[in-house]
Amino acid sequence: MRELELYRSHELAEKVRGLIRKYASALRSRGFKIIKLMNFCGTHEWTTVHYGLRSLMPREVELVAGPGCPVCITPSLCVEHAIRLSLEGVTVYTFGDAFRLPATREVRGARSLREAKALGGSVRVVYSFMDAIRDAAKRGCEAIFLAIGFETTAPGYAIPLARGLVPKNLKLLSALRLTPPAARHAILATVERGLEPVRGIIAPGHVSTVTGAEPWDRLSRELRLPAVISGFEPLDLMISVAILLRMIYLGRVGAEVEYRRLVTWEGNVLAKKFISEVFQVSDAAWRGLGVIPDSGLELAGPYVKYDAYREYGLEIPDGREDMPSGCRCADVIMGLAKPVECPLFMRACTPSRPYGPCMVSSEGTCAIWARFGGGGLADKVAREVGL
Ligand code: SF4
Known part of the structure; x- marks a missing residue:
């Protein structure tokens, strides 16, 4: 509790703001007009906007949001499959966000699972995969789970599967994705489009509790950009920005961990073991971004019997034309x-x-x-x- 209070200290915030100004000014004198720093976690964007952190930044420092929202990047085709199956009598379990997620194309009069439910589709919103497991086991119905999420949520699917807790009547429609390949994709896109390049990475704290810092260190060294794994208090983010600016000033690359309260270099070794037992890494479509190499998790080995794509002969998303018309x-x-x-x-x-x-x-x-x-x-x- 005392530690959390520290992260809400006004005095400390002023000191960190002073450091941010100092390094931004030093970089300005070296000719940096804009120092673009990209986050890869929706919760970081939430903290940034909710607490008005952009208004505290010197004008050179631009904080931009990257592809860190699992709902946003879930391919429309996954939602369309789920809508169709629900209207054909297969029970679809998913989380509240995915329930409201609009598909690009309408399926039998429905553009979302919410609309499918209103049309009589069998859709159940749950808080966890375990809730779906219990319900599907009790009801014995033909069912799928629309599994969205990043590395943070993957163990929640892998552990029950590895421990044999999932009933045969429940299949997984995996839209699980891995964040470092998408970060790489988004950073390189700014360069390819001739835009102001990203100078530093604010790496996701939640994801890194599972992956550890190592994948971000590897990405940082590959792209020659510093990365800081940040927590979610406003001061966490401000400290991360100060560290990044200092690293840019000193010409350093590699990953630093600001979120030491929870993130280690190795991550959660046990969770990673379960993920690699149940899933294999594959090329995967991200909504609006196309297919990104090695960025998805698909069921592997004996667990393919739980794969909804195989069970129902569903087309794998290829990432084409995946946004509603006019949506940016x-x-x-x-x-x-x-x-x-x-x-x-x-x-x-x-x-x-x-x-x-x-x-x-x-x-x-x-x-x-x-x-x-x-x-x-x-x-x-x-x-x-x-x-
Ligand atoms: S339509 Fe525009 S405002 Fe709505 S989600 Fe897409 S980009 Fe955002």
Whole structure:
């Protein structure tokens, strides 16, 4: 508790802000006009917007959101498969966010699992995979679980499967994805498009409790960019920014762990063992981003008998044409556009009636900007771009 209070200390925040200014100024004198730092966790974006951290940054420091929302990047085809199966009598279990996630194409009159349920589809919202396991075992119904998430949630599927707890009637529709390959993809996209390059990575704290710091260190050294694994208090993020600016100033690469309260270099060895026992890494589609090599988890070995794609002969998403018309989520996810630069933001697309995937989850960049934009930076930028 005392440690948490430390992370809310106004005095410490002022000191860290002073450090951020100092290093930004030093970098400015070396000719840096913009120092773009990218986060890869929706919760980091939430903290940044909710606490107005962008307003505390010197004008050179630009904090941008990357592809860190699992709901946003789940391919439309996975949702479409789930809608169709639910309307054919297969019970679909999933989380609340995925329940509201709009597909690009309508399936038998429904664009989301929520709409499918309203049309009589068999859809059940659960808090965990274990809830679905218990319910499917009790009911004995033909069922699938629409499994979305990153490395953080993967053990929640792998452990029950490895321990033989999953009944035969429950299959997994895996949309599980791995974050470092997507981070690489988004960072390289800014370079390929000739945009201001990303100078540093704010790596996801939750994911890293499982993966450890090592994959971010590897990515950092490959891309020649510093990375800091950050916690989720506002001060965690400010300290991470200060560390990144210092590393840029000193020309250092590699990963530093700011979130030492929970993240180790090796990560959760047991959780990783279960993941590698049950899943294999595969090329996978990310909504709006296309197929990213080695970025997905598919069931492997004896666990393929739980694979919903095989069981129902479902097409594997290939990442093409995966956003609703007019939605700029693909650019928002890659940090290439701000939500307010989408003409549909808070017009045809709102948190209560999401049109695109970034407006659904509390981790979606558009939903975060919509919720906390009032009187904040989102409004300021909206005025600047004429909305
Ligand atoms: S505001 Fe809506 S339509 Fe526009 S990019 Fe965001 S989610 Fe997509």
